[in-house]
Amino acid sequence: MKIRFINALILTMEEERPLFYGEVHVEGNRLTYVGPADEFNEPFDRIINAEGNLLMPGFKNAHTHSPMTFLRSYADDLPLYEWLHKAVFPLEDKLQPGDQYVLSKVAFAEYLTSGVTACFDMYYSPLETAQAAIDVGFRAALVGTVTKYKESVCEMKAAFHTINKMHPLVNYHLGFHAEYTSTPEILKELAKAAHELKVPIWSHISETENEVQECIKRHGVTPAVYFDKLGLYKYGGGGFHGVHFTDEDFAVYKKHGLHIVTNPSSNTKLASGIAPINQFLKEGINVAIGTDGPASNNALDFFREMWLVTGLAKLREQDAAVVDAYDVLKMATVNGAEAMGLNEAKYLSVGSLADLIMLDMQQPNMQPVNNIEKNIVYAGSKVNVLLTMIDGKILYEDGEFHLDEPISEIYRKAQEITERLKR
Amino acid sequence: MKIRFINALILTMEEERPLFYGEVHVEGNRLTYVGPADEFNEPFDRIINAEGNLLMPGFKNAHTHSPMTFLRSYADDLPLYEWLHKAVFPLEDKLQPGDQYVLSKVAFAEYLTSGVTACFDMYYSPLETAQAAIDVGFRAALVGTVTKYKESVCEMKAAFHTINKMHPLVNYHLGFHAEYTSTPEILKELAKAAHELKVPIWSHISETENEVQECIKRHGVTPAVYFDKLGLYKYGGGGFHGVHFTDEDFAVYKKHGLHIVTNPSSNTKLASGIAPINQFLKEGINVAIGTDGPASNNALDFFREMWLVTGLAKLREQDAAVVDAYDVLKMATVNGAEAMGLNEAKYLSVGSLADLIMLDMQQPNMQPVNNIEKNIVYAGSKVNVLLTMIDGKILYEDGEFHLDEPISEIYRKAQEITERLKR
Numbered sequence: 001m002k003i004r005f006i007n008a009l010i011l012t013m014e015e016e017r018p019l020f021y022g023e024v025h026v027e028g029n030r031l032t033y034v035g036p037a038d039e040f041n042e043p044f045d046r047i048i049n050a051e052g053n054l055l056m057p058g059f060k061n062a063h064t065h066s067p068m069t070f071l072r073s074y075a076d077d078l079p080l081y082e083w084l085h086k087a088v089f090p091l092e093d094k095l096q097p098g099d100q101y102v103l104s105k106v107a108f109a110e111y112l113t114s115g116v117t118a119c120f121d122m123y124y125s126p127l128e129t130a131q132a133a134i135d136v137g138f139r140a141a142l143v144g145t146v147t148k149y150k151e152s153v154c155e156m157k158a159a160f161h162t163i164n165k166m167h168p169l170v171n172y173h174l175g176f177h178a179e180y181t182s183t184p185e186i187l188k189e190l191a192k193a194a195h196e197l198k199v200p201i202w203s204h205i206s207e208t209e210n211e212v213q214e215c216i217k218r219h220g221v222t223p224a225v226y227f228d229k230l231g232l233y234k235y236g237g238g239g240f241h242g243v244h245f246t247d248e249d250f251a252v253y254k255k256h257g258l259h260i261v262t263n264p265s266s267n268t269k270l271a272s273g274i275a276p277i278n279q280f281l282k283e284g285i286n287v288a289i290g291t292d293g294p295a296s297n298n299a300l301d302f303f304r305e306m307w308l309v310t311g312l313a314k315l316r317e318q319d320a321a322v323v324d325a326y327d328v329l330k331m332a333t334v335n336g337a338e339a340m341g342l343n344e345a346k347y348l349s350v351g352s353l354a355d356l357i358m359l360d361m362q363q364p365n366m367q368p369v370n371n372i373e374k375n376i377v378y379a380g381s382k383v384n385v386l387l388t389m390i391d392g393k394i395l396y397e398d399g400e401f402h403l404d405e406p407i408s409e410i411y412r413k414a415q416e417i418t419e420r421l422k423r
Numbered sequence: 424m425k426i427r428f429i430n431a432l433i434l435t436m437e438e439e440r441p442l443f444y445g446e447v448h449v450e451g452n453r454l455t456y457v458g459p460a461d462e463f464n465e466p467f468d469r470i471i472n473a474e475g476n477l478l479m480p481g482f483k484n485a486h487t488h489s490p491m492t493f494l495r496s497y498a499d500d501l502p503l504y505e506w507l508h509k510a511v512f513p514l515e516d517k518l519q520p521g522d523q524y525v526l527s528k529v530a531f532a533e534y535l536t537s538g539v540t541a542c543f544d545m546y547y548s549p550l551e552t553a554q555a556a557i558d559v560g561f562r563a564a565l566v567g568t569v570t571k572y573k574e575s576v577c578e579m580k581a582a583f584h585t586i587n588k589m590h591p592l593v594n595y596h597l598g599f600h601a602e603y604t605s606t607p608e609i610l611k612e613l614a615k616a617a618h619e620l621k622v623p624i625w626s627h628i629s630e631t632e633n634e635v636q637e638c639i640k641r642h643g644v645t646p647a648v649y650f651d652k653l654g655l656y657k658y659g660g661g662g663f664h665g666v667h668f669t670d671e672d673f674a675v676y677k678k679h680g681l682h683i684v685t686n687p688s689s690n691t692k693l694a695s696g697i698a699p700i701n702q703f704l705k706e707g708i709n710v711a712i713g714t715d716g717p718a719s720n721n722a723l724d725f726f727r728e729m730w731l732v733t734g735l736a737k738l739r740e741q742d743a744a745v746v747d748a749y750d751v752l753k754m755a756t757v758n759g760a761e762a763m764g765l766n767e768a769k770y771l772s773v774g775s776l777a778d779l780i781m782l783d784m785q786q787p788n789m790q791p792v793n794n795i796e797k798n799i800v801y802a803g804s805k806v807n808v809l810l811t812m813i814d815g816k817i818l819y820e821d822g823e824f825h826l827d828e829p830i831s832e833i834y835r836k837a838q839e840i841t842e843r844l845k846r
Contacts, residue, residue, distance in 0.1 A: 271737040311692050315690075315696070362831070368837040381804060383536060411785070
């Protein structure tokens, strides 16, 4: 399939390549031309007139729990402990094989409406999520969810070997849930696995003040320092949340070139705090953005997340000048791709994976035009997403989904599962 | 024109009337039936099958500066002082008659995409904004913008008399910009005007800590207490922002039954702080929601605002349980209508003004269904707005605008004006 986008405003996200008008060609799952309008005599299967709308790399949702759609709006406005113990855990315990496959698809559909072309997904039974991604055509990096309750290091290693050979749309990273759901033995095993496989490792980190204090009580140091001492970060990796970071934590992240994924909606709604994004940037640490899962967020709306990354940083630093909109777009695309091991999906450039979105510039929220990048970050919305392409395939266009099954079927099955879990 | 909506999920926003499936009839600019499905033998001009989607009262944007679309994304990521003095003021000074008329229409179009059916608008030259609202078919409450630099009390009174007789779609309230842009003489004149006309009065209030401290320096008390002393609140009214409130301020608001309009996006992006919404609610003060203007926000997205009202309250109180989603929906509809003097546009009920919206429940962000009200507040987006009706007329449906002129013409004119202002 050869697709030609013409009359497009193009934001490649490459350093020092400003916005320009031109065209983009897609052949198979790769970009074959990104440049000014020209005459091309070769045949195309489809020519899409962008009519001045914007093409850019798809957003990378660098932390989420896609299968948790069954918990969307099930138990909000509750204190955290009650939320977890009375709502989340009891329903999770009732999940049956096949459930996550369906529930993930609802999330993938929502990502498509939000211009998200890849997610970094942490949840149990990653094979189901991976299979759902493959069947839908979504790109998913999956990450281990080792805890002392459920997933073992052995299971994680098995998933690593299986999923990394499964399909080009999916990859798998080592990971564990968090310090407080681990034991020192498990963490040592995890470090051994990372060393053996020579790969990065990921986890939730310093999401709440309480988590940090409990870790200090148990181990005398913060989670990042503790993980470093155990040798977990020898081959890199990173953490999700990073709301409560100390100077020592920043130093660990710098030393190992670790990534941090910020989840501003979730941290806000669960009253966890505001992550020190400005300091992460100053320290030169790679910051990516995630929605977190639909249980806490409850939307999977990348425009909300982008706005909050800079908005909350401004609030935290009491300075309206910190964290520029362009930095946020970089976090949402390039930095996310780096974190997730998707280095071929960073830019709109020849040879890159054809993971791109078209944003509607003719919506009133984009008018009049003063600064397009700032418009996207500060005024953008799902309503601007005209088209989402992953791996050269258009999965969402003009409000219609092109998935492996009708969206109404996915909804019906997800509702059926949700009703069963609540019984 | 008689319109019948069938197969709708209906949220009337009336106390103790839960969500139900049924139908809504509109005749002229009023609702004539809101109830269960039934047989109706009378003829209708149009029957709209809602297909299970949700009908509810439109959102009331209770604080904005609609004509400021020319400043959208013009100067973000700047310190407040620089933003105002290097960007906002110099461009505002170049506005010519007729400019606001066009620039407001861009904002009205954006409100329609966001399910907003009325705005409470503060800006100079309110007649232009009022005329734009009338021509588009938008409902606008306008409010005086008296300052020591521009609008005089005399001009405000003239606007009061003119606009309140102009058209049923518009009304006008007394108002002044803020304490720091006034003089004691002006404020005394304003109090006199309120007493003479026996009407409420409005202003920005305690938006920044600095504003409060400067007022204390000048007058020994906070703005709310100062205004009360001057007798401004004898006939009620309220304030926009209310981020930095003292116990005395709360007492003033309670005593006079004043309204507060919160603007969370703007307060976040300008690093002004988080308003004490939970305390306003506890004190029984009527809280409404506004986007503030496109210069600071930069979007006019009511879903963002609703989410932030509760999200930021949770963050401020460090308690994930405060400010329930349903309270937010009430602020966004009923409370806003009360603040703006639109008591006939509060509910979906027989006799009410036909100001309603239809929200798409078949988007993935609304699936699966656990709690529809929470879905709207926590997961909703402009992408869910299928239809916006004001005064019985459908102004926005399935992404198409039905205005007095093509939306592309509005954009073209607004861009032309914006380019001229920047020259």
